[in-house]
Amino acid sequence: MSFSPIDFPVKVDLNACIADKGCTVCIDVCPLDVLVIDPATGKAGMKYDECWYCLPCEKDCPTQAIRVDIPYLLR
Amino acid sequence: MQTINNEDLVLTTEEIETDVLVIGGGTAGPMAAIKAKQQDPSLRVLLLEKANVKRSGAISMGMDGLNNAVIPGYATPEQYVKEITVANDGIVNQKTLFAYAENSYAMIEELDSWGVKFEKDENGDYAVKKVHHMGTYVLPMPEGHDIKKVLYRKLKQTRVNVTNRLVATRVLIADDGRVAGALAFDCRSGVYTVIRAKAVILCTGAAGRLGLPASGYLFGTYENPTNAGDGYSMAYHAGAELSGIECFQINPLIKDYNGPACAYVTGPMGGYTANAQGERFIESDYWSGQMMQEFHQELAGGKGPVFLKVDHLAEETISNIETILHSNERPSRGRFHQGRSTDYRTDMIEMHISEIGLCSGHSASGVWVNEHAETTVPGLYAAGDLACVPHNYMLGAFVYGRLAGESAASYCANTELAEVDTKQVETERQRIFAPLARKHGLSPTQVEYKLRRLVNDYLQPPKVARRMEIGLVRFEEIRADLQQIVASNPHELMRAAEVSFILDCAEMAAKASLFRTESRWGLYHARQDYSERNDAEWAVHVQVQKDQSGAMSIFKRPLEPYIVEPDDVEKAVYQQIRIQPKGAVVSSGVSHEL
Numbered sequence: 004m005s006f007s008p009i010d011f012p013v014k015v016d017l018n019a020c021i022a023d024k025g026c027t028v029c030i031d032v033c034p035l036d037v038l039v040i041d042p043a044t045g046k047a048g049m050k051y052d053e054c055w056y057c058l059p060c061e062k063d064c065p066t067q068a069i070r071v072d073i074p075y076l077l078r
Numbered sequence: 079m080q081t082i083n084n085e086d087l088v089l090t091t092e093e094i095e096t097d098v099l100v101i102g103g104g105t106a107g108p109m110a111a112i113k114a115k116q117q118d119p120s121l122r123v124l125l126l127e128k129a130n131v132k133r134s135g136a137i138s139m140g141m142d143g144l145n146n147a148v149i150p151g152y153a154t155p156e157q158y159v160k161e162i163t164v165a166n167d168g169i170v171n172q173k174t175l176f177a178y179a180e181n182s183y184a185m186i187e188e189l190d191s192w193g194v195k196f197e198k199d200e201n202g203d204y205a206v207k208k209v210h211h212m213g214t215y216v217l218p219m220p221e222g223h224d225i226k227k228v229l230y231r232k233l234k235q236t237r238v239n240v241t242n243r244l245v246a247t248r249v250l251i252a253d254d255g256r257v258a259g260a261l262a263f264d265c266r267s268g269v270y271t272v273i274r275a276k277a278v279i280l281c282t283g284a285a286g287r288l289g290l291p292a293s294g295y296l297f298g299t300y301e302n303p304t305n306a307g308d309g310y311s312m313a314y315h316a317g318a319e320l321s322g323i324e325c326f327q328i329n330p331l332i333k334d335y336n337g338p339a340c341a342y343v344t345g346p347m348g349g350y351t352a353n354a355q356g357e358r359f360i361e362s363d364y365w366s367g368q369m370m371q372e373f374h375q376e377l378a379g380g381k382g383p384v385f386l387k388v389d390h391l392a393e394e395t396i397s398n399i400e401t402i403l404h405s406n407e408r409p410s411r412g413r414f415h416q417g418r419s420t421d422y423r424t425d426m427i428e429m430h431i432s433e434i435g436l437c438s439g440h441s442a443s444g445v446w447v448n449e450h451a452e453t454t455v456p457g458l459y460a461a462g463d464l465a466c467v468p469h470n471y472m473l474g475a476f477v478y479g480r481l482a483g484e485s486a487a488s489y490c491a492n493t494e495l496a497e498v499d500t501k502q503v504e505t506e507r508q509r510i511f512a513p514l515a516r517k518h519g520l521s522p523t524q525v526e527y528k529l530r531r532l533v534n535d536y537l538q539p540p541k542v543a544r545r546m547e548i549g550l551v552r553f554e555e556i557r558a559d560l561q562q563i564v565a566s567n568p569h570e571l572m573r574a575a576e577v578s579f580i581l582d583c584a585e586m587a588a589k590a591s592l593f594r595t596e597s598r599w600g601l602y603h604a605r606q607d608y609s610e611r612n613d614a615e616w617a618v619h620v621q622v623q624k625d626q627s628g629a630m631s632i633f634k635r636p637l638e639p640y641i642v643e644p645d646d647v648e649k650a651v652y653q654q655i656r657i658q659p660k661g662a663v664v665s666s667g668v669s670h671e672l
Contacts, residue, residue, distance in 0.1 A: 032133040056410040059133040076295040
């Protein structure tokens with residue numbers, strides 16, 4: 004994820020993500036609104052470290068491009 | 079992290095006009111909107127959501143069961159009302175409980191007809207389980223992960239207007255004291271939105287970001303952290319009465335993970351809460367303050383910590399538990415256990431108690447409503463976790479959503495839009511957008527962290543006056559800090575607004591807790607300086623309301639006469655939660671084979 008070198012819970016497989024083709028499903032469904040399209044890649048990514056690890060982004064992604072890890076503080 | 083230059087942000091204002099405005103699109107909100115529209119299809123009904131209606135609120139990923147289904151053949155409304163009267167230590171308005179109980183079964187059938195899946199036996203009857211002390215009310219939903227999809231489909235069919243990513247911050251009140259609409263801003267574009275409405279229904283959920291989880295992670299809360307107490311704060315500033323704020327929500331959870339552990343899913347399958355020796359120490363895992371008191375004592379005592387124990391169960395049962403727990407309400411639970419290398423088959427799972435919150439769905443704290451979901455402000459309604467109907471849970475949110483939607487639709491039929499007070503609009507614009515204009519100051523995250531750390535330090539039960547008084551002084555310092563918060567974009571502006579909601583809730587929680595000089599509801603309101611329950615003085619509701627001068631007033635509201643009186647045996651049931659050693663004489667003489 005290009006916003007930050009720090010490890011965030013929401014991992015996006017840039018090869019699988021189709022945000023650059025207009026998909027915004029994960030960004031739409033996140034209750035905390037932490038996901039955005041990274042202008043550098045056109046792909047989805049985590050901008051705010053405010054994840055509730057609730058998984059709508061992962062479950063609703065049409066290309067299974069997302070994997071959510073439990074935030075480090077809770078692991 | 080990128081910083082948006084806030085000078086690039088062009089702030090504009092939009093106006094929307096509707097008849098019914100529902101704030102909060104989680105559980106109660108969609109139901110309220112659907113029912114208002116069904117009752118009067120000519121009405122304009124707008125459902126406003128801070129996140130996205132598709133996946134918002136407490137049930138964003140689904141729900142694994144109904145905790146309080148009142149189904150003929152298993153329970154009667156009278157029995158349920160008595161159970162909750164006792165579970166909430168007598169502080170209930172039984173009319174509101176009856177309004178839930180009598181409409182509970184019809185709501186289950188309606189949800190069933192919409193496609194929500196409930197567990198049924200081989201005859202097609204609902205497979206209700208016993209978890210509570212007296213009655214039988216738990217209906218599992220092993221395939222409950224689709225519930226938001228079902229609601230969304232129904233919203234579309236009913237032609238409810240939906241708007242997402244709008245953060246409501248204040249209810250507009252007209253000169254004559256009735257509702258005129260609400261104020262909100264878009265957490266992406268920053269657009270300020272004035273919504274004119276005849277009726278407003280608050281369905282904004284719990285105040286879930288009040289206490290700080292023991293992990294220190296701000297968003298590791300039991301409740302969906304989007305629910306920051308927005309509605310409690312909005313109702314307060316609108317002049318509505320709130321009730322039972324001192325009856326905190328505290329839940330038994332997996333340690334460091336926000337998932338509930340036991341009662342409703344594993345309990346009926348043979349799992350239970352155990353101490354370090356693997357012994358059961360509470361008779362029923364039904365969540366109540368008294369149960370949490372025993373949990374707290376066991377944690378702190380020599381037999382702690384406390385564990386979820388299912389390792390004695392058959393493989394088939396354990397994999398069934400896993401399937402339900404890891405695919406419904408908290409689907410990341412499996413990977414949490416994997417990360418810790420814990421397995422239900424071989425390990426007891428360490429538990430802990432949650433941060434404090436306000437949530438009538440689980441305990442009793444909320445905006446005061448009557449049996450029609452009306453608050454004390456004309457045109458303002460409330461439903462779901464934020465409306466004071468004790469132990470109401472998800473099904474209660476649906477039933478009160480229905481009642482609120484129907485009440486609001488009837489109210490609109492005889493009401494014109496009230497005039498908008500431009501002073502309120504401008505005052506709120508200043509308050510909300512000020513952090514964008516500041517060039518230097520405090521980050522919303524740091525102020526929130528400090529505030530919630532203070533909530534833990536000074537409000538976490540057991541409570542004592544001097545500590546809460548110091549807490550109030552520290553909260554006032556945070557109130558001054560709000561004037562220094564800096565935000566660089568609308569997202570951070572949302573977090574800044576939420577800090578003010580959390581602060582209002584903290585102040586209400588401290589003042590209501592100080593006011594009730596007795597102990598009640600087990601751990602939820604355990605006062606070290608008034609350790610006994612005192613029915614002579616405190617068999618009353620404690621109300622919080624903003625008075626004419628703008629100050630927070632706290633006062634008693636007498637209990638309505640009971641419609642059904644629990645008998646002495648029933649009254650004692652929730653007082654005797656701890657398992658007695660074999661051969662011990664139980665002082666109340668109560669049989670627990672109820």
